[in-house]
Amino acid sequence: MSISHHPFTAAVLACAFVTPAFADSTDDRLHEISHQFENANVISGPELVDCTLSGGAETTCFTITVKAEPQDYEPGPWCPTSVSDGPELAGKWFVEGAFVDADGAFMSSLADVYDDPKWQMVDPETGEIKVTDTIEQCAAAARPNVGPEYENFCVVCEPSYMDEDATVTYTIPLEPIAQDNPTPTSQTGSGVAFNGVRLDGPAPVDAILGAYTVAPFDDCGGHVNLHVGYHYHAATDCLETTAQVDEGDAPIIGLAMDGYDIRANLGVAETTLDECNGHDQGDGYHYHAGEEGANLILGCITAQTGCVAEEPGQTCNASARP
Numbered sequence: 001m002s003i004s005h006h007p008f009t010a011a012v013l014a015c016a017f018v019t020p021a022f023a024d025s026t027d028d029r030l031h032e033i034s035h036q037f038e039n040a041n042v043i044s045g046p047e048l049v050d051c052t053l054s055g056g057a058e059t060t061c062f063t064i065t066v067k068a069e070p071q072d073y074e075p076g077p078w079c080p081t082s083v084s085d086g087p088e089l090a091g092k093w094f095v096e097g098a099f100v101d102a103d104g105a106f107m108s109s110l111a112d113v114y115d116d117p118k119w120q121m122v123d124p125e126t127g128e129i130k131v132t133d134t135i136e137q138c139a140a141a142a143r144p145n146v147g148p149e150y151e152n153f154c155v156v157c158e159p160s161y162m163d164e165d166a167t168v169t170y171t172i173p174l175e176p177i178a179q180d181n182p183t184p185t186s187q188t189g190s191g192v193a194f195n196g197v198r199l200d201g202p203a204p205v206d207a208i209l210g211a212y213t214v215a216p217f218d219d220c221g222g223h224v225n226l227h228v229g230y231h232y233h234a235a236t237d238c239l240e241t242t243a244q245v246d247e248g249d250a251p252i253i254g255l256a257m258d259g260y261d262i263r264a265n266l267g268v269a270e271t272t273l274d275e276c277n278g279h280d281q282g283d284g285y286h287y288h289a290g291e292e293g294a295n296l297i298l299g300c301i302t303a304q305t306g307c308v309a310e311e312p313g314q315t316c317n318a319s320a321r322p
């Protein structure tokens with residue numbers, strides 16, 4: 001590769017005035033992160049910023065602002081609209097640890113699946129399935145304390161409901177900094193996939209079902225909320241590319257909010273994994289994503305976390321989080 005075509009030359013030169021030892025390792029890491037996100041819809045970054053992590057550590061983070069839009073597939077479908085819609089017209093749902101097709105047949109079986117006759121997602125006369133189809137209905141049905149008017153609706157929030165300029169900014173430590181106790185990903189989210197889509201914490205399945213709604217994921221484990229847009233509750237093979245192939249372990253699919261790598265699910269029971277699905281295989285600690293149906297990409301986060309923001313340009317102080 002000719003140096004004049006090297007996209008990182010400017011950054012490398014700009015850092016030549018910093019203490020060389022520091023600049024080398026920091027630049028190498030930033031360079032690596034740039035490459036890892038090269039298939040994301042990156043609006044700005046990654047660049048280095050000062051940050052305060054969840055445990056109060058003041059350190060150097062990278063910050064990257066992305067649109068939550070995978071570049072290599074179109075998200076969806078989510079809800080079937082008729083009892084006759086097969087799996088190709090519908091997404092997925094979690095049932096007892098499995099990642100099952102949320103197709104028309106599944107929607108007609110909910111009273112049995114959940115042993116509750118109040119479920120009646122399918123109109124017995126017409127076979128139609130009630131689906132939210134406006135941004136107002138999405139906002140009303142995809143929140144806690146859903147009103148009874150949305151009972152037995154399949155909830156869809158379309159990516160098009162997001163503002164054209166909606167972005168998500170991740171600020172993540174360049175080097176992980178330890179903390180005493182792991183943090184549940186229900187508080188922090190898990191991290192960000194290299195396609196720029198959030199790896200979220202567990203979906204609030206009990207609350208969704210308690211409202212007699214289902215909010216399916218597409219086959220890649222993603223659906224939309226009006227805050228971060230398209231996001232994942234399962235890490236599927238949609239996140240694996242041939243470029244990530246790595247001898248001896250599963251491919252790296254993203255970064256956790258504490259800066260450790262997240263690798264794909266191992267596909268076998270792995271006894272060395274800790275409660276956060278992580279282990280140190282001699283070349284440093286990393287996580288593995290949970291099984292697709294587990295509703296748990298990561299159970300917890302080992303080290304201090306950075307920030308996720310719906311507005312770019314904010315200073316990250318994760319220790320101030322309520």
Ligand SMILES: [Zn+2]
Pocket residue numbers: 200203223224225231233
């Ligand atoms: Zn969600």
Ligand SMILES: [Zn+2]
Pocket residue numbers: 249250263279281286287288
């Ligand atoms: Zn591993």
